[in-house]
Amino acid sequence: MRDPISKIARELQPSGIRKFFDVVAEMPDAISLGVGEPDFDTPWHVREAGIYSLEKGRTFYTSNAGLMELRQEVANYYQRKHFLTYDPRTEVLITVGGSEAIDMTLRAMCDPGDEVIIPEPCYVSYVPCAILAGAVPVTIPLKAENEFRLTPEELLDAITDKTKILMLAFPNNPTGAVMEREDLEKIAKICVEKDIFVISDEIYGALTYTGKPHVTIAEMPGMFERTVVINGFSKSYAMTGWRIGFVAGPAAILSQVTKLHQFAIMCAPTTSQYAGIEALRSGDEDVETMKESYNQRRRYLVSSLRQMGLPCFEPFGAFYVFPSIEKLGMTSEEFANRLLEEEKLAVVPGTAFGACGEGFIRISYAYSMSELKTALGRIEHFIQKHVKE
Amino acid sequence: MKEELLRLIQNNSRIELKDLATMLGTEEATVANMLQDLEQEGTICGYYTLINWDNTDEEKVDALIEVNVNTQRDMGFDAIAERIYKFDEVKFCYLISGRYDFLILLEGKTMRQVANFVSSKLSPVEFVSGTATHFIMKRYKDYGAVLGKPKKDERERMSF
Numbered sequence: 001m002r003d004p005i006s007k008i009a010r011e012l013q014p015s016g017i018r019k020f021f022d023v024v025a026e027m028p029d030a031i032s033l034g035v036g037e038p039d040f041d042t043p044w045h046v047r048e049a050g051i052y053s054l055e056k057g058r059t060f061y062t063s064n065a066g067l068m069e070l071r072q073e074v075a076n077y078y079q080r081k082h083f084l085t086y087d088p089r090t091e092v093l094i095t096v097g098g099s100e101a102i103d104m105t106l107r108a109m110c111d112p113g114d115e116v117i118i119p120e121p122c123y124v125s126y127v128p129c130a131i132l133a134g135a136v137p138v139t140i141p142l143k144a145e146n147e148f149r150l151t152p153e154e155l156l157d158a159i160t161d162k163t164k165i166l167m168l169a170f171p172n173n174p175t176g177a178v179m180e181r182e183d184l185e186k187i188a189k190i191c192v193e194k195d196i197f198v199i200s201d202e203i204y205g206a207l208t209y210t211g212k213p214h215v216t217i218a219e220m221p222g223m224f225e226r227t228v229v230i231n232g233f234s235k236s237y238a239m240t241g242w243r244i245g246f247v248a249g250p251a252a253i254l255s256q257v258t259k260l261h262q263f264a265i266m267c268a269p270t271t272s273q274y275a276g277i278e279a280l281r282s283g284d285e286d287v288e289t290m291k292e293s294y295n296q297r298r299r300y301l302v303s304s305l306r307q308m309g310l311p312c313f314e315p316f317g318a319f320y321v322f323p324s325i326e327k328l329g330m331t332s333e334e335f336a337n338r339l340l341e342e343e344k345l346a347v348v349p350g351t352a353f354g355a356c357g358e359g360f361i362r363i364s365y366a367y368s369m370s371e372l373k374t375a376l377g378r379i380e381h382f383i384q385k386h387v388k389e
Numbered sequence: 390m391k392e393e394l395l396r397l398i399q400n401n402s403r404i405e406l407k408d409l410a411t412m413l414g415t416e417e418a419t420v421a422n423m424l425q426d427l428e429q430e431g432t433i434c435g436y437y438t439l440i441n442w443d444n445t446d447e448e449k450v451d452a453l454i455e456v457n458v459n460t461q462r463d464m465g466f467d468a469i470a471e472r473i474y475k476f477d478e479v480k481f482c483y484l485i486s487g488r489y490d491f492l493i494l495l496e497g498k499t500m501r502q503v504a505n506f507v508s509s510k511l512s513p514v515e516f517v518s519g520t521a522t523h524f525i526m527k528r529y530k531d532y533g534a535v536l537g538k539p540k541k542d543e544r545e546r547m548s549f
Contacts, residue, residue, distance in 0.1 A: 021547040034547040124549045173549070292393065296412035303411045346547060353549075369404070369412075 012128055017352040020336060024346040032346040033375050036173060038238035038319070039366045042275070043286040046237060049278035050271045058270055064262040066094025066246070067273045073280035074246050078229075082219055090251035093258050094268045094276070098203040098245040101230040101257075103129045104264070105199050105247060106165070108256040109228075110135035114164040119150045120354025121322075123173050123201070130167075138163070141356030144324065147313050148177035152186040159190075165197050168217060171204035174353045174362035175322040176298075176315020178208055181215045188220035197253075198227045203245070204318040206236035206287050209295045214317075218249075225250050228257070233272075235318070236287050237279045242272040294319050297365040297372060304376050305363075308383050319366045322350065326359040328386050335361060342385075343378035390415065394423060395432070400533075402436040441536045443528070449496065450524065451480075452503045454511065456491040457519040464516055466490065472514050478506055489521070500524065 003010075024030060041047075065071060071088035078084040086092050095101040102125055110116065110133040118126045119140045130137040140158050142148045155166070168187075170179040179187070191198055198217055205214040218227040232245025245268075247257060279286075298315065305312045305323045312323035325335045332349035339345050348364075350357025365372060390413055397412065398404065410417040427433040442449050458469050466484055473493060474482040481494035497503040507522055528536055 015549075024547050030546075032546040035544050036548040037544060039542070039544070292396070296397065299414045300408060300411045348547065348549075369401075369408075 008132065012131060015124055015352065016333075017349065020333070020340075020349070024340065027340070027344065027346075030340060030344040030346055031371065031375055031378075033363045033365075033367060033372075034346045034348050035364050035366055037240040037366060038235060038290065039368065040238040040290050042237065042239050042242070043279070043283060046239070046275050046279045046283060046286075050242070050275035053271055053274035058274060060270065062094075062267045062270050062273055064267055065092070065258050066268055067270075067277070070094055070273050070277045070280070071246075073277055074248060077280055078248060081213065082216055084216070084218055084224065084248075086248045087251065091248055091254050093247045093254055093261060094273060095232075095245045095247055095261060096265055096268050097234060097240075097243045098201060098230050098232040099125060100261070100265060101232070101245050101247045102126065102199070102201060103132070104257050104260045105228050105230065105249075105253075106130055106133040106135065108253065108260055109133075109165060109197060109199075111164075113162060115160060115162040116165045116167055117155070117158050117163060117196075118167045119154075119169075121148070121172075121174050121350060121357040121360075122167070122169050122353055124353065126167050126169070126201075135164070136162070139354060139356075141354070142175070142177075143356075144313055144360075148172060148175040148322070149179055149183050150187060152190055155187060155190055159194055159196070163194065163196055165199055166191060167199050167201070169201040171202075171208055171214070171317020173204065173318050174320050174348065174350065174357070176318045176320045178210060178315075178317040179215075179217075180210065180212070184215060184217045184220055188217055188223045191217075191226060192222040196226070198223065199230065200227055201230045203230065203232050204235050205231060207291055207294060207319060208317045209291075209298060210316045228253055233276055233279055236290075237283050238290065239272075239275070239279065242269070242275060244268050244272040244276050294365060297367070297369060300369065301363065301365050301372060301376070305379075308376075308380050309387070310379075310383065319364055321363050321365065322357075322360050323363065324360055328383065330386075332358055332361055338386075339379070339382055343382050345375055345378045345382075391423060391427070394420065395427070398433075398436075439532055439534055441528070443536075448498055450498065450500050450503055452495045452497070452525060453523045454493050454495055454507065455485075455489040455521040455523075456493060456511070456517060457489045458491065458516045459518050461516065469514075469516050473511065473517075476506070476510060489519075 071092040074092045075086045075088040078086050106129045112134040114135045115138045116130040116135045117138050119142050127137045138158055140154050200217050202216055208214045216229055218224050218229050228247060228249035230247055233239040301321050302312055302314055310323040312321055315321050332351045336347055336349040348362040350360030394413060406417050406420055410420045470482055473479060478495050479493050480496050483492045485492045495503055507520055512520060
């Protein structure tokens with residue numbers, strides 16, 4: 001028999017951390033700080049809107065790009081939050097979560113051999129999706145001393161004449177890093193000069209704790225026409241299981257992304273789209289409430305980890321902290337494995353998000369304060385035990 | 390920060406001072422002072438525990454009572470309310486817009502005790518012109534908390 005598997009699929013590296021996840025799944029008594037989704041329920045009025053749409057029998061396909069009403073709300077959102085004007089007819093697409101948006105956008109924009117710059121540590125799908133799109137991923141290892149922000153120098157070093165796209169993901173999973181206006185201005189200038197496009201994954205955009213609103217690179221001079229913004233409902237409105245997100249960008253790009261989406265997906269789930277309308281229309285307060293709670297846990301976690309002697313830069317976004325575990329003289333995976341074995345606590349090794357995550361672990365604070373407290377007690381016990389060794 | 394502190398302890402008044410300070414990004418002494426001021430000015434009126442008595446052997450009967458009153462010169466709503474809420478059995482007392490004037494929550498041990506209170510204590514209060522008593526049969530939600538078993542975390546335990 002011939003090999004049923006394609007070369008590209010076979011050569012794609014599976015996430016090394018999958019095995020560790022399976023081990024955790026088989027330890028029911030272990031507690032976990034390993035999730036990448038909110039602990040809050042989707043606000044009831046949003047769920048209710050989804051239920052109502054089902055009751056009304058709204059169970060058909062929507063238009064490929066998504067319900068016009070929802071696209072209009074997405075456009076309103078960008079107008080309201082970022083003073084950006086997207087035409088809901090041609091510049092907004094509703095997708096199956098941010099994940100589909102990443103995949104489709106890369107496919108729509110990459111030719112074989114094009115280089116996509118991907119700063120790491122980052123979400124696990126960028127590199128595989130770039131490869132599947134035929135592009136060549138070029139990773140930049142971001143540094144803790146820069147608070148895991150992308151610096152202009154790092155970007156310039158990575159650019160070649162084949163560079164087509166910069167993949168930006170701030171607020172960042174797993175580091176919690178943000179890029180502020182001054183940081184983005186410098187990056188934007190380079191992108192304009194070097195004629196590079198940006199795919200900006202801002203799925204955590206609503207969760208920033210700098211005291212200033214989140215800034216998107218699409219706001220920078222000359223960037224609107226070369227930026228595709230990816231966003232969604234999962235993290236900000238606690239809607240991960242609804243699988244719904246959106247893309248906004250110039251019509252010339254969006255029309256092609258929409259074409260691919262039409263062939264691959266048809267349309268995002270109709271029920272979720274109705275829920276999404278309600279979320280965007282009257283969910284601002286829910287986001288603020290959740291954000292306040294995340295921020296309190298974030299402060300608590302950073303301060304506790306530092307007191308234990310784990311160096312931890314202050315993350316100002318998402319719901320993760322990314323402390324350094326270097327002083328224990330273990331690799332990230334070793335640390336995670338032993339913490340699980342000895343203290344029955346699961347965290348994600350930094351290396352799951354790129355080689356430069358070595359020496360770090362990702363801790364999620366999408367947990368209640370009492371769960372965090374219990375877990376921190378275990379980390380402290382672990383550290384005391386191993387620093388002495 | 391004052392409002393954030395209040396929102397925080399409204400849902401959980403048992404968080405330690407040290408943790409409150411960390412969660413709000415400030416010093417312990419600052420929080421302690423703030424709490425003291427809030428107590429003294431009457432913004433924080435107490436620290437209570439939300440109990441589902443149905444889980445215990447203690448017999449309790451609660452009733453919501455609508456109260457109509459006739460106000461007069463020198464005897465406005467506030468003065469009448471005081472005559473009503475001074476009874477220890479009265480746990481809540483609100484002035485209400487609409488068809489009646491006050492809504493009170495009465496806590497008793499038995500239905501008879503509640504009935505006695507209405508007939509022998511509440512109705513005879515001067516200016517009270519009528520009452521309607523509604524016994525509470527089941528509590529589903531109190532102070533924003535759904536009464537029942539705590540919810541389980543049903544998320545996958547690891548995800549990117």
